[in-house]
Amino acid sequence: MQRRTLDFWVGLFVITGIAALMFLSLKVGNLNTYGITESYVIKGNFDNIGGLKVRAPVKSSGVVVGRVADIQFSTRTYDAIVTMNIDSRYQFPKDTFASILTAGLLGEQYIGLAAGGDEVMLKEGDTIMKTNSAMVLEEMIGRFLFDKASEDNDF
Amino acid sequence: MFKHLAASIRGVGHRTIEGIWQLGHATRFFLLVLLKSGTSFRRFGLVIRELYYVGVLSLIIIVVSGLFVGMVLGLQGYETLQKYGSESAVGTLVALSLVRELGPVVAALLFASRAGSAITAEIGLMKATEQLAAMGMMAVDPVARVVAPRFWAGVISMPFLAAIFSVMGVLGGYLVAVVFIGVDAGSFWSQMQSNVDFRIDILNGFIKSCFFGVAVTAIAVFEGYDSPPTAEGVSGATTRTVVTSSLVILGLDFILTAFMFRGI
Numbered sequence: 001m002q003r004r005t006l007d008f009w010v011g012l013f014v015i016t017g018i019a020a021l022m023f024l025s026l027k028v029g030n031l032n033t034y035g036i037t038e039s040y041v042i043k044g045n046f047d048n049i050g051g052l053k054v055r056a057p058v059k060s061s062g063v064v065v066g067r068v069a070d071i072q073f074s075t076r077t078y079d080a081i082v083t084m085n086i087d088s089r090y091q092f093p094k095d096t097f098a099s100i101l102t103a104g105l106l107g108e109q110y111i112g113l114a115a116g117g118d119e120v121m122l123k124e125g126d127t128i129m130k131t132n133s134a135m136v137l138e139e140m141i142g143r144f145l146f147d148k149a150s151e152d153n154d155f
Numbered sequence: 156m157f158k159h160l161a162a163s164i165r166g167v168g169h170r171t172i173e174g175i176w177q178l179g180h181a182t183r184f185f186l187l188v189l190l191k192s193g194t195s196f197r198r199f200g201l202v203i204r205e206l207y208y209v210g211v212l213s214l215i216i217i218v219v220s221g222l223f224v225g226m227v228l229g230l231q232g233y234e235t236l237q238k239y240g241s242e243s244a245v246g247t248l249v250a251l252s253l254v255r256e257l258g259p260v261v262a263a264l265l266f267a268s269r270a271g272s273a274i275t276a277e278i279g280l281m282k283a284t285e286q287l288a289a290m291g292m293m294a295v296d297p298v299a300r301v302v303a304p305r306f307w308a309g310v311i312s313m314p315f316l317a318a319i320f321s322v323m324g325v326l327g328g329y330l331v332a333v334v335f336i337g338v339d340a341g342s343f344w345s346q347m348q349s350n351v352d353f354r355i356d357i358l359n360g361f362i363k364s365c366f367f368g369v370a371v372t373a374i375a376v377f378e379g380y381d382s383p384p385t386a387e388g389v390s391g392a393t394t395r396t397v398v399t400s401s402l403v404i405l406g407l408d409f410i411l412t413a414f415m416f417r418g419i
Contacts, residue, residue, distance in 0.1 A: 003200070007203060010207050010210070013312070014315065016315070017319060020315065028321075
């Protein structure tokens with residue numbers, strides 16, 4: 001075969017391959033949501049994080065504003081320290097309320113931020129004071145049964 | 156009685172030693188190919204010619220199989236997911252299964268039977284017709300001139316073929332789920348994007364396909380170069396290439412998956 005045709009087909013093959021890789025990373029994967037934008041770090045202490053995982057979304061009013069960067073256990077306060085990367089475009093007041101929520105009945109867990117009314121904004125490295133733990137099904141059922149039992153005792 | 160027992164023990168020992176000897180022979184050949192691949196990069200035209208035969212001519216089978224695998228995944232995934240009312244997750248299902256497993260593995264299996272067998276048959280026949288020996292007589296190293304370009308062509312084309320397979324699969328899934336069945340296109344893509352991670356899923360799939368490319372072509376060139384120089388020998392070597400590479404792909408896939416996705 002002619003060298004020129006050969007080069008053409010191989011070039012086309014390589015370009016198609018690279019295009020396929022680009023398609024996978026940008027359209028199928030989430031490369032475009034990776035730290036291209038500037039972000040700042042805030043922390044939150046939770047009594048129970050349930051099934052929260054690193055890289056879970058941080059949402060406010062349902063909009064993704066950041067990602068969970070790190071989860072650690074503190075032996076000083078005996079609770080979980082969750083580090084979050086928040087997009088610099090979004091600033092939150094100091095008294096923002098962070099709670100661990102579940103998407104749908106069986107969906108993944110994420111952190112929901114509800115803005116407070118403070119004038120001062122959270123800065124790099126700040127810790128959110130007001131947090132709400134993940135709901136654990138067993139605890140809820142236990143509390144329900146306990147309430148039910150004490151209700152019955154009233155009669 | 157005792158003689159028979161001794162004979163069968165000897166048989167086991169003989170086969171073990173033969174197997175280990177063969178393995179060492181293959182490793183030495185692999186290192187020799189790596190050592191002599193300088194020529195393939197200095198004269199890249201040799202590799203480009205092989206890329207055409209190994210990569211471009213494999214495209215049609217990769218594209219068609221990828222499309223159909225994706226379409227079947229879309230159909231089957233929809234059937235099951237709609238029972239739980241989460242049919243928009245069909246995009247995630249199709250993309251994750253293709254990018255993580257089916258893309259690299261099925262593309263490598265097809266590549267082994269389409270291109271690996273061809274490489275083995277070509278090198279084996281060159282050896283049987285004493286073309287390799289003739290090259291040696293002319294002070295042209297057959298490993299550098301014939302084997303190394305084929306090896307590198309296979310290694311280069313495998314990741315591209317796997318990526319093309321995955322993309323065609325995702326498009327096939329899109330075709331069935333969104334165009335034919337009527338799943339919402341927006342949630343199809345957005346669920347896929349929020350659940351497919353670049354580093355964990357796509358990069359690991361890519362690394363897998365690179366490993367498979369090296370394994371398949373290394374087996375193919377070794378079997379061809381090592382084949383007995385007869386018609387029967389070449390046919391046996393071709394069969395061995397397909398069988399061995401398929402088994403190696405599946406075994407390697409398990410090991411790589413265990414390393415990559417253990418913590419998740």
